[in-house]
Amino acid sequence: MTGDSRLADGSKGLLQGKDRGLGDPLAEVVERALSRPRIFRNREVMRSDYVPGSLPHRWEHIRRLGEILSPALRLSRPSNVFIYGKTGTGKTAVVRHVFKRFGEVAEREGLPLSFAYVNCRIAGTEYRVLAELCDAVGVKVPFTGLSKAEVFSRLRRGLREQGGLLVACLDEVDALVKNYGDNLLYELTRVNEGLEAGGLSLVGVSNDLHFKELLDPRVLSSLSEEELVFHPYTAIELIDILSERAREAFYEGTVPDEVIRLCAALAAAEHGDARRAIDLLRVAAEVAERRGDPRVEERHVRLAQSLIERGRVFEALSTLPLHSKLVLASLLILHRNGVQTPITGVLYQAYREVCGLIGVEPLTSRRVSGLVSELSMLGVVEGEVVSMGRHGRTKKLRLLTPVEEVEEVLAGDELLESILEHRPSVLREVGKR
DNA sequence: CCTCCACAGGAAGCGCAGGAGT
DNA sequence: ACTCCTGCGCTTCCTGTGGAGG
Numbered sequence: 001m002t003g004d005s006r007l008a009d010g011s012k013g014l015l016q017g018k019d020r021g022l023g024d025p026l027a028e029v030v031e032r033a034l035s036r037p038r039i040f041r042n043r044e045v046m047r048s049d050y051v052p053g054s055l056p057h058r059w060e061h062i063r064r065l066g067e068i069l070s071p072a073l074r075l076s077r078p079s080n081v082f083i084y085g086k087t088g089t090g091k092t093a094v095v096r097h098v099f100k101r102f103g104e105v106a107e108r109e110g111l112p113l114s115f116a117y118v119n120c121r122i123a124g125t126e127y128r129v130l131a132e133l134c135d136a137v138g139v140k141v142p143f144t145g146l147s148k149a150e151v152f153s154r155l156r157r158g159l160r161e162q163g164g165l166l167v168a169c170l171d172e173v174d175a176l177v178k179n180y181g182d183n184l185l186y187e188l189t190r191v192n193e194g195l196e197a198g199g200l201s202l203v204g205v206s207n208d209l210h211f212k213e214l215l216d217p218r219v220l221s222s223l224s225e226e227e228l229v230f231h232p233y234t235a236i237e238l239i240d241i242l243s244e245r246a247r248e249a250f251y252e253g254t255v256p257d258e259v260i261r262l263c264a265a266l267a268a269a270e271h272g273d274a275r276r277a278i279d280l281l282r283v284a285a286e287v288a289e290r291r292g293d294p295r296v297e298e299r300h301v302r303l304a305q306s307l308i309e310r311g312r313v314f315e316a317l318s319t320l321p322l323h324s325k326l327v328l329a330s331l332l333i334l335h336r337n338g339v340q341t342p343i344t345g346v347l348y349q350a351y352r353e354v355c356g357l358i359g360v361e362p363l364t365s366r367r368v369s370g371l372v373s374e375l376s377m378l379g380v381v382e383g384e385v386v387s388m389g390r391h392g393r394t395k396k397l398r399l400l401t402p403v404e405e406v407e408e409v410l411a412g413d414e415l416l417e418s419i420l421e422h423r424p425s426v427l428r429e430v431g432k433r
Numbered sequence: 434c435c436t437c438c439a440c441a442g443g444a445a446g447c448g449c450a451g452g453a454g455t
Numbered sequence: 456a457c458t459c460c461t462g463c464g465c466t467t468c469c470t471g472t473g474g475a476g477g
Binding site for chain 1: 436437438439440441442451452453454
């Protein structure tokens with residue numbers, strides 16, 4: 001994910017010493033690794049998918065969710081719950097915490113009760129969400145090949161035959177609904193009809209506060225029989241969270257309070273995202289450890305901040321499909337030639353030329369405009385719709401990512417590297433205006 | 434005030450891949 | 456071998472629109 005150690009390494013540094021040639025190239029690395037002052041006691045604790053034993057400042061939410069779901073322990077179907085709040089406010093952690101505890105109880109008491117956690121954005125499609133739910137009730141379905149209706153009826157049958165309860169958390173449901181509409185949710189909220197014993201309870205989780213507006217009123221009322229709202233953490237709360245993690249993750253005295261306060265303050269400034277705060281502290285500690293410094297300091301945090309940012313950009317850009325890269329390359333070429341904010345038409349022409357240079361069939365303008373929107377959702381470019389009167393209505397595009405970073409990514413690709421020096425003929429027309 | 438440009442962006446549908454069932 | 460299903464990337468066709476210039 002963001003700022004992982006591969007990126008934090010700075011691969012350039014690794015290459016520089018490669019030809020010294022004498023002896024065992026690993027000897028020094030091994031020695032340094034063993035002798036270096038250690039900062040991490042337990043790295044796991046700082047990972048983003050770690051479920052902590054206690055969640056500071058979320059006791060109330062845990063208790064509420066526990067109360068709502070508690071009928072499950074008596075094998076009666078709990079109300080559906082809808083949870084919303086921004087990223088990194090502890091929604092997922094709270095749900096997982098409650099699921100884990102209840103799961104333990106169910107197992108101890110031998111209750112026919114199971115808990116499923118599905119991240120809809122990662123699952124990606126309605127089919128895969130359904131497949132994961134099936135999996136949770138012990139029904140095996142193939143990756144693909146069945147109609148959704150078939151998978152759905154198998155889920156139903158599974159629930160009926162098992163006669164138990166399934167409490168399913170659909171994390172990031174907004175992603176599902178935005179792409180596929182609320183059909184699946186509607187079906188799922190109705191799955192209990194005609195089941196005498198057992199059934200399905202849903203815990204919907206969304207980052208998007210306006211998500212409710214996308215839902216059919218019937219789905220909404222059934223999904224949010226209960227509601228929980230998570231507010232962003234304040235800087236003070238983040239300090240507690242980080243301190244608690246730090247106590248487990250690091251050796252004593254290696255992470256001073258002011259470092260924690262800095263990480264908390266930086267993350268609080270960006271919507272109180274606890275995950276960001278934890279990532280920042282983790283990467284800062286990794287930087288310090290790699291440099292052989294005995295403790296984490298402010299400069300490590302600053303460095304971590306830029307590493308995470310660059311890592312995110314690099315990751316996002318280098319995994320882009322070919323034509324998105326070509327669009328980006330076109331934008332870069334125009335930028336290099338002094339056109340910082342080209343309009344759609346100019347970009348598309350430059351793109352077609354670029355395609356011609358490397359012998360790739362260009363996509364239609366409609367598709368390219370879609371790619372541009374994707375890039376702008378990634379925060380790589382910015383598009384502002386402007387009206388130029390007689391000259392129509394179009395979009396002014398601008399690179400948001402620093403040029404050098406885009407160059408770095410594109411230059412890594414042989415095919416693209418060769419076109420970056422191109423001087424598009426569109427420029428002449430642009431010059432005329 | 435009206436026109437009309439140069440697109441934005443929605444809707445629908447196509448062809449293909451990957452896979453299941455028969 | 457054949458049919459049927461979904462997802463995906465894409466094209467085609469379309470309607471909508473802010474405002475400079477007439």
